[in-house]
Amino acid sequence: MYGQQGSRQRIRLGPAWDYLGIALLGIGLWVLLVVSNAFYSSVLATILIWTIATSGLNIIAGLGGYPSLVQGAFYGVGAYGSALAMKWGQPFWAACIEAVLAAGVLGLIVGLVFSRTRGQYFAIGTLFTGLVVALVLSNWQSLTNGLLGITVEFGFDSIDRLNAVIPAAAALSLMLVRFVSRRRLGWRLLTILEDEDLAEHIGVPTARTKLTGFVLSACVGAVAGVLIAQYNGTISPDLFDYYVGFVMFVALSVGGAGRVLGPLLGSAFIVGIPDLLNLSSGIGLLLAGIIFVAVIIVIPGGFMSAIDAAMAAASRSVRR
Amino acid sequence: MTEFLEVEGASKTFGGVHAVVGMDIKLAEGQICGLIGPNGSGKTTLLGLLSGTYRPDRGTIKLRGQRLDGLSTYRTVQQGVARTFQTTRLFFRWPLGANLAAAAAARLLTSAGDEADGGQEKLLALVGLSGRGDIVCSSLSNAEQRLAMVAVALATRPHLLLLDEPAVGMSPAETAALAQVIHRIRGELGVTVLIVEHNMHFMMGLADRIVVMNAGRKLAEGTPAVIRSNPDVSAAYLGS
Amino acid sequence: MLIQAAVNGIVLGSLFALLGVGLTLTYGVMEVPNFAQAGVITLSAYAMLWLNQTAACPFWIAALGGMVVGGIVSVLTERIAYRFVRTRPLAAPVVALGLLLILDNTALILFGGDHVSLSPPYAGDVIYVGSARVPAVGVALIGTTAVALIALWLFLQHTRTGRAIRAVSQNAEAAAILGIRLERQYVVSFFISGILAGLVAFAYGPMYAVYPYMADAILLNAFVVVVLGGLGNVAGAAVSGFLLGLLESFGAIYVSAAYQTLFGFGVLLLMIVLRPAGLFTNRSRRVA
Numbered sequence: 001m002y003g004q005q006g007s008r009q010r011i012r013l014g015p016a017w018d019y020l021g022i023a024l025l026g027i028g029l030w031v032l033l034v035v036s037n038a039f040y041s042s043v044l045a046t047i048l049i050w051t052i053a054t055s056g057l058n059i060i061a062g063l064g065g066y067p068s069l070v071q072g073a074f075y076g077v078g079a080y081g082s083a084l085a086m087k088w089g090q091p092f093w094a095a096c097i098e099a100v101l102a103a104g105v106l107g108l109i110v111g112l113v114f115s116r117t118r119g120q121y122f123a124i125g126t127l128f129t130g131l132v133v134a135l136v137l138s139n140w141q142s143l144t145n146g147l148l149g150i151t152v153e154f155g156f157d158s159i160d161r162l163n164a165v166i167p168a169a170a171a172l173s174l175m176l177v178r179f180v181s182r183r184r185l186g187w188r189l190l191t192i193l194e195d196e197d198l199a200e201h202i203g204v205p206t207a208r209t210k211l212t213g214f215v216l217s218a219c220v221g222a223v224a225g226v227l228i229a230q231y232n233g234t235i236s237p238d239l240f241d242y243y244v245g246f247v248m249f250v251a252l253s254v255g256g257a258g259r260v261l262g263p264l265l266g267s268a269f270i271v272g273i274p275d276l277l278n279l280s281s282g283i284g285l286l287l288a289g290i291i292f293v294a295v296i297i298v299i300p301g302g303f304m305s306a307i308d309a310a311m312a313a314a315s316r317s318v319r320r
Numbered sequence: 321m322t323e324f325l326e327v328e329g330a331s332k333t334f335g336g337v338h339a340v341v342g343m344d345i346k347l348a349e350g351q352i353c354g355l356i357g358p359n360g361s362g363k364t365t366l367l368g369l370l371s372g373t374y375r376p377d378r379g380t381i382k383l384r385g386q387r388l389d390g391l392s393t394y395r396t397v398q399q400g401v402a403r404t405f406q407t408t409r410l411f412f413r414w415p416l417g418a419n420l421a422a423a424a425a426a427r428l429l430t431s432a433g434d435e436a437d438g439g440q441e442k443l444l445a446l447v448g449l450s451g452r453g454d455i456v457c458s459s460l461s462n463a464e465q466r467l468a469m470v471a472v473a474l475a476t477r478p479h480l481l482l483l484d485e486p487a488v489g490m491s492p493a494e495t496a497a498l499a500q501v502i503h504r505i506r507g508e509l510g511v512t513v514l515i516v517e518h519n520m521h522f523m524m525g526l527a528d529r530i531v532v533m534n535a536g537r538k539l540a541e542g543t544p545a546v547i548r549s550n551p552d553v554s555a556a557y558l559g560s
Numbered sequence: 561m562l563i564q565a566a567v568n569g570i571v572l573g574s575l576f577a578l579l580g581v582g583l584t585l586t587y588g589v590m591e592v593p594n595f596a597q598a599g600v601i602t603l604s605a606y607a608m609l610w611l612n613q614t615a616a617c618p619f620w621i622a623a624l625g626g627m628v629v630g631g632i633v634s635v636l637t638e639r640i641a642y643r644f645v646r647t648r649p650l651a652a653p654v655v656a657l658g659l660l661l662i663l664d665n666t667a668l669i670l671f672g673g674d675h676v677s678l679s680p681p682y683a684g685d686v687i688y689v690g691s692a693r694v695p696a697v698g699v700a701l702i703g704t705t706a707v708a709l710i711a712l713w714l715f716l717q718h719t720r721t722g723r724a725i726r727a728v729s730q731n732a733e734a735a736a737i738l739g740i741r742l743e744r745q746y747v748v749s750f751f752i753s754g755i756l757a758g759l760v761a762f763a764y765g766p767m768y769a770v771y772p773y774m775a776d777a778i779l780l781n782a783f784v785v786v787v788l789g790g791l792g793n794v795a796g797a798a799v800s801g802f803l804l805g806l807l808e809s810f811g812a813i814y815v816s817a818a819y820q821t822l823f824g825f826g827v828l829l830l831m832i833v834l835r836p837a838g839l840f841t842n843r844s845r846r847v848a
Contacts, residue, residue, distance in 0.1 A: 067650075113833055120593070120649075120791075124783060125832035128825050131780065135822060184425070191422055194411040201371065201409075203397035203426030203476055242780075250657050253650045282668035282772075289661030292654055293641050300648040 018178055018260070025264075026171025033163055042231075043275045045163075047267045048170040049228050054252045054263035055173035056220025060213040061249060062177070062258035063186055065193030066118070069245045070110060070126035073133040074103040074218040076240020078225020080137065080144060083152040083235060092155025100222045106133075107218025111211045118196070131242035138237035149236030152229045162230055169227060170264070173220055178260045180216075189213050193258070254296060256304025265303040269295070324349040324512055325480060330379035330389070332365055339365040341536040342379070347514065347529075349479075352506055354527035354544075355516045358557055362536040363516045364406065367482050370514070371403045372396030383480060398427060402478035404469045406485045410457045416444075416468050417453035423475035440475075446508065447471045447501050463494040467501065474505065481505065483515040487522055495519065499526050524548065532556070564692040565813040566806065571698040573805025574705035575763055579778060580785025580797035581712065582756035585725075585749050586638075588792020590646065593783070595656035596637050598775035599663025600754050604630035605761035605770045606671050609678050619680050627758030633663070634754025635747055643746070660776070668772040678765035701763040708759055709798050712752070716794060725749055726794075781821070784828040790838025800839065 033044050057071045081099030086092060114125050137144050144150065156162045180186040188209045191199035200206050229235050238244075247270060255266020273291055277284035299306040325347040332340040340362040347353055355363050368374045370381060372393040381389040388396055411419050420440050444450050447467045452460065460468060466486060473481060483502075487495045499522060505511050517523050523530065524544040532540040532547060534556045540547060547553055586594045608626030611617045617625065637659050645651040685696035716722035727738070728745045760775070768774065785804055789796025804824055811823040831838070 113829075117832055117836060121787075121832050121836040124593070124787060125829060128780075128783070128828050128832075132822065132825055132829070135825075187422065187425070191411065191426075194413060195409060198409045198411065199422075199426075200393045201397060201403060202423040202472065203394050204422075205394045246653065247657065250654050253654055257650060282665035282673075285661050286665035286669060289658040289663075289665065292658030292661065296651045296654040296658070297641065297644045300645060300651040302650075 015182070019175055022171050022174050022178070022260070025174075026167050029170065030164060030167040033167055034160075043272060045166055045231055046228075046275070047264075047271045048166050049224050049231065050248070050251060050267035050271050051170045051264045052173040052227065053221045053224035054248050054255070054267055055170075055177050056217045056224070057248055057252050058177050058217075058257065058259075058263055059180060059189070059220070060210070060217040061252060062262065063181055063193065064189035064210060064213050066210065066214070067120070067123040067249060068126045068214070068217065069123050069242075069249050070130040070133075071217065071221045071248045072240045072242065072244030072246075073130045074107060074221035075225040075228070075244065075248075076134070076137065076237075077103040077106055078222030079152075079229040079235045079239055080150075080225075081222065082155075082226040083150055083229050084143070086153040086155065087150070092153075095155070096223075096226050099226055100219050103218045103222030103225075104215050107215040108211070110218075111214035115207055115211065127242060127246060130240070130245040134237060134241045137240075144237065147237060149234050151234045152232070154233070155230060162227075166227055166231070169223065173223075174260050174264065176220065177263075181258075181260070185209065185212060185216075190258075250292075254292070254302050256302035259302075259304040262302060262304050269303070323347065324351075324384060325514075326380070326382040327366075327370075328380050328382075330366070330369055330376045330381060332362075332369055332374055332376055338536050340369065340376075343533075343536075343538055345531060345538070347480075347512055349512055350506060350510060351528050352502065352513045352515070352526060354523040354530040355514060355533065356518070356520070356523060356530060356547075357533035357539070360535075361533040361556075363533055364484060365536075366533070367403060367484055367514075367516060370396075370480075370482055371401055394426075397476055397478075400477070400479035401482065402473035402476045402480070403482035404466075404473050404484055404486060406488060408462070408465045408469055410465060410468055410472065412458040413456065415454050415456050416449065416460070416471070419457060419468065419472050420444075420453070420475045423472045424477075427476050443471050443474055446474070446504055448497055462489045463491070463497075466490065467498070470501065470505075474509065474511070478511060481511050481513045483513060483517075485517055486515065487517060487519050495522055498522075502526060561813065563690050565810045567689055567692045567694050567698075568813070569806035569809030570802065571694065571701055571805070572809055573802035574701045575760065575767075575778075575801075576781055576785050576805050577709065577798045577801025578705055578756055578760045578763065579782035580789060580801045581709070581794055582753045582760065583779075583782045584786045584789060584792055584794060584797040585753045585756070587786055588728075588749075588794075590642060590652075590746070593652075593656065593786075594637075594642075594753070595653075595779065596659035596663060597634075597753065597757055597782070598779040599660050599667075600630050600634050600637070600757040601761050601764070601775035601779075602667050602770075602772060603633050603663055604754075604758040605678060605765045605774065606667050608758075608761060608765065609671070609676060609770055612678070623680075623758075623762045626761055627755050630756075630758030630761065631751045631754035634750045634757060637663075638746055638750040642750075664772045664776070671772075673772055675769035675771045678770050680766050683766060695767075697763070697766040701767075704759055704763065708756065712756075712794065715752075721745070721748055781824055784824045787828055787831050787836070788839055790841035793838060793840055796838055796840035 029048060033041055036044060053071055053075050057068060060066050061068050078099045081102045082095040085095035085098045090098065110129055114122055117125050138146055188204050191204055192206055192209060196206055251266035251270040252263060254269050255264065256262030274285055274288040277287050323346045325345065327343055327345040330340060330343045343366060355366065357363055365374065369376050372388065372391050372395065376389045380387060383399060383401065386399060388399060388401065391399065411422065417440060420443060424439065440453060444453055447470055449464060449467055449471060452464065457465060457468060466488065470486065487498055490498060502513055506513055515527065527544055530542065530544055530547045531538060532553050539556055540550050540553055583594060583597055604626045607629035608622045611625045612619055612622035641655045641659055645655050680697065680700065682696040682700065686693050687696065687699060716726055725745050725748060728742060764778065785797050785801045788800035788804065807827065808820050808824050812820040
């Protein structure tokens with residue numbers, strides 16, 4: 001319904017095609033995950049798990065325009081929450097639900113605290129919230145074993161099961177954003193993105209809408225955390241340190257904030273490039289930094305905006 | 321018998337500045353009321369009180385007997401009050417039709433798609449923007465944008481419409497067209513209108529009643545003819 | 561105990577003031593937080609180290625050299641990267657991250673990852689103020705901060721370029737209409753910011769170790785200072801730096817040393833929620 005770049009034509013398929021396309025993408029990614037060797041497989045798995053977390057972030061930050069830098073904290077709560085719950089005797093499925101609930105509650109608190117904060121102040125505030133959460137959790141030795149981290153009990157029937165769930169969850173997270181963006185919550189968030197005060201004046205309950213979006217983002221972030229804990233087998237506090245939230249936001253921006261596929265492309269770029277450029281002593285990260293800067297200067301709107309432009313150019317030349 | 325709009329003793333102070341002091345206004349349904357006064361007399365603040373942007377420090381505001389003071393902005397909209405702004409505000413990156421759909425949906429007025437489209441076309445025709453629904457708002461001319469803003473406010477199906485200097489930046493011809501639009505809003509939709517405006521000629525020909533504000537208080541009230549011949553009013557304007 | 565806390569607070573406050581002023585100068589001009597400042601500090605420190613140890617320059621020359629390197633690197637970040645994303649607030653964090661990776665890893669590649677110490681000639685000295693002990697590096701820090709802030713104040717108040725920078729940071733559009741060439745002000749602001757980063761390196765290096773990620777964490781403190789003082793408010797940042805230093809110092813001594821930085825962050829969260837415009841901004845600036 002509401003295009004963010006109204007005048008530029010975007011290729012629009014019907015809803016069924018969108019979901020089908022994402023489902024096919026998910027299957028393709030699963031195949032890729034299973035046939036790759038151990039190294040590429042683990043890079044891809046990390047990319048997919050990040051896709052889930054950044055897709056969650058896409059709801060409040062992409063649709064709503066609120067630059068949340070605290071997604072890392074919810075990611076960590078998901079990981080630690082599920083691991084600890086299982087340690088305390090909970091079955092896996094219950095542990096997952098509890099971890100997601102915990103993240104939701106944290107999201108509710110943080111959302112309420114920052115309900116009147118906007119723009120770069122929201123960014124700074126959420127960044128420091130993530131920092132405080134990380135500090136508290138890593139210092140709470142009795143709960144989290146501090147910097148040493150904890151081992152995670154494997155909750156799936158087999159590794160194959162896990163390898164199937166990860167791409168499925170990634171695909172579902174993309175579908176979730178697609179779904180939300182067309183429902184009332186989604187377009188209300190979009191009006192808030194465009195002009196929050198005007199949205200309020202046409203009857204949108206902005207405070208309630210933002211809070212709902214934020215809590216939803218937190219819960220999805222926690223799901224990603226549960227999966228990374230399962231995949232890695234051990235977790236430590238640097239999993240959700242303050243910069244994780246920052247980098248997730250960067251990944252979303254590079255991919256295309258507010259766009260369904262943005263999180264996938266952004267995660268592939270931000271996680272993939274450093275991991276694949278696995279060169280010695282910092283050269284890889286140096287190159288990664290150069291690539292990041294170069295890419296965003298060339299396409300400030302992110303990958304999806306570049307794809308839009310390419311498809312528009314292609315359809316123009318087809319018409320001639 | 322309760323009046324349509326009843327403002328009693330409304331006051332609002334901002335950090336020592338008495339923006340609005342003890343305002344009393346009563347409007348009957350279907351009236352077009354003008355609100356005039358020199359700069360800084362509190363007109364826009366009064367609009368803010370009516371639209372829920374501000375909560376009055378003292379006094380009450382009632383619409384059809386329901387208390388409006390203290391409601392948040394979006395709740396005020398849901399009670400049937402809509403407003404436009406001095407500087408044009410729209411979802412500029414969206415087409416006009418999308419703006420209207422968002423405003424209508426916010427009040428949960430659209431169920432089936434057809435209803436929405438039919439309503440949109442009528443609304444666009446009413447403000448004189450027929451066929452402009454697919455145009456992105458940033459591409460509309462200034463006058464068109466001002467009219468679009470009115471249409472968006474109307475899309476929320478208000479009982480009371482507050483217009484804050486709607487004619488800003490319009491040529492005499494466009495202003496005359498706007499006056500026609502406002503007449504149609506009252507005549508065809510039955511919406512009560514309160515207009516803040518500096519353009520005297522515009523107001524005199526349009527309003528049933530005029531309320532004059534000065535320094536936050538009501539200075540005078542009456543038909544345009546009465547106001548025009550009131551010496552205090554001219555003094556207030558010349559004095560500022 | 562009280563005097564020690566106060567003295568520690570002033571030393572820490574000097575560091576925070578330098579950090580905060582350096583960050584707020586470009587924040588006010590760009591409206592985007594410059595995370596890459598941490599990388600500038602790091603490269604500055606390594607430059608000083610190299611000049612002092614490998615090139616055998618006297619310490620003071622090395623310090624000045626490091627500061628100049630800081631200024632140049634900072635200007636480069638503006639000319640090569642930030643310049644292109646001024647109108648794109650969503651792109652800026654990406655640039656900042658990329659720059660940080662570039663700068664930190666350049667240091668890593670050129671100098672290795674070991675923690676090295678930058679030792680000024682007075683490294684071991686200590687002076688006493690009453691019963692409180694102040695390491696000489698602390699005194700040097702206070703001294704250079706005072707000189708730097710005074711010099712900066714004079715520059716911003718009494719030179720044309722300085723006044724132009726203040727005008728731009730208050731209202732870039734109006735400044736452009738008045739004919740102030742924005743480009744030059746951006747470059748000058750970044751240069752000064754880089755010099756201040758060099759000063760931080762000069763102060764921080766001797767107190768802690770020099771290594772590729774040395775400044776990433778203290779930059780967070782810079783944020784607290786910037787928010788307290790008001791984004792773009794240089795005087796505010798200077799004062800807030802000292803306030804924060806004293807707050808953390810007293811908190812560490814009287815409450816708990818482990819949670820020292822947590823005080824600062826707690827203060828920031830409080831400010832963001834209650835008074836985001838900062839302690840010292842009374843005119844209403846756009847908050848979002």
